[in-house]
Amino acid sequence: MQTPILCAALLALTAACGSPPPTGASAAPAGAANPAPTTATPAPTATAMNDVYALKASSLAGQSADLSSYRGKVTLVVNVASECGYTPQYKGLQKLHEEYAAKGFAVLAFPSNEFGGQEPGSPEQIQQFCSKNYGVTFPLFAKCATKPGAGQSPVFAALQQATGKSPNWNFCKYLVGKDGAPIAFYASRTAPDDAELRAAIDKALGG
Numbered sequence: 001m002q003t004p005i006l007c008a009a010l011l012a013l014t015a016a017c018g019s020p021p022p023t024g025a026s027a028a029p030a031g032a033a034n035p036a037p038t039t040a041t042p043a044p045t046a047t048a049m050n051d052v053y054a055l056k057a058s059s060l061a062g063q064s065a066d067l068s069s070y071r072g073k074v075t076l077v078v079n080v081a082s083e084c085g086y087t088p089q090y091k092g093l094q095k096l097h098e099e100y101a102a103k104g105f106a107v108l109a110f111p112s113n114e115f116g117g118q119e120p121g122s123p124e125q126i127q128q129f130c131s132k133n134y135g136v137t138f139p140l141f142a143k144c145a146t147k148p149g150a151g152q153s154p155v156f157a158a159l160q161q162a163t164g165k166s167p168n169w170n171f172c173k174y175l176v177g178k179d180g181a182p183i184a185f186y187a188s189r190t191a192p193d194d195a196e197l198r199a200a201i202d203k204a205l206g207g
Contacts (some may be wrong), residue, residue, distance in 0.1 A: 013119060023052040052077070053180030055154050058142035060111070060123045065141065067155070067180075073104045074204040077174040079167045080109045081119040081145045082129045086171040090134035092192030096201075097138040103205050104178070107138040110153065112146050115169045119143060146172075157184070173197070175202050 053071045055066060076096070081087060097107040111126055113119040121129065121143070125127060130136035144153040146167045158164045159174045162182035173186040175197070181206060192195055 026148060030138050042167065050158060050182060051180040052155060052176050052182060055158060057110075057153070057155055060127055060140040060142055062142065063121065065139075068177075070106060070108070072178050074100075074178055074201060075106050075108050075176045077108045077110065077155065077176060079112045079158055079170060079172055080125060080140075080157070081112060081170040082112070082121055083118040084116065084170040086169075086188050089171050089192055090136060094134055094136050094138065095194045096198075099109070100201060103207070105201060105205060108141065109136075109138060109156065110141045112124075112167070112170065113143060114145060114147055115167075117176065118170060130152040150191075159185075175200055175204060205207060 052075075053067045055067050059065045076093070078093065093107045093109070097105070098206060109130075111119045119126070126143075127140060130140060144156070146153060146156040147152040148157075148166050152160075156166065159176075159182050163174065163185040165172075165185040169188045171188045173190060175183045175186070177183050184200055186194070186197055187192070
């Protein structure tokens with residue numbers, strides 16, 4: 001029979017040793033927090049996702065276009081098409097662009113063939129159509145996807161994130177403030193000379 005002194009010694013030794021760590025595991029210092037996984041990527045902040053002017057796009061001619069050049073300006077981002085019932089809005093958009101340009105405003109047009117296949121043309125055909133028929137001088141960007149999905153333009157992804165709205169037809173409009181933050185969404189039927197739209201532009205410009 002074991003003596004009380006021997007039993008006490010065995011119990012003390014067992015408590016000191018404890019259970020061994022799992023195979024391959026490394027012991028962390030007492031009180032130390034577990035390190036974060038090295039593969040973790042911080043989620044983008046709401047500000048970064050909603051800053052349209054932090055993004056880049058491609059011009060209709062295929063050149064890289066940094067939208068940061070519009071920081072400090074108010075813009076109206078529009079998904080456009082050449083063969084749509086709303087195509088005559090090009091005339092009003094050009095008028096709006098000309099009227100407010102000196103105050104720091106610009107229309108930014110993004111052709112899209114997603115709705116009714118109404119923008120089938122090449123970049124050259126789109127440019128010629130806009131210039132010849134409506135005298136468009138505002139920036140035209142490369143044809144892109146505006147609908148939610150894997151191929152969605154980062155510009156329209158940011159616009160959707162901020163407003164909760166994505167285009168459901170051609171000539172939807174997003175008003176973007178001087179800081180690159182989207183302010184409001186306007187449906188296709190909202191004409192460029194709409195009083196509410198113009199009032200919003202005036203307010204964003206500080207007028």
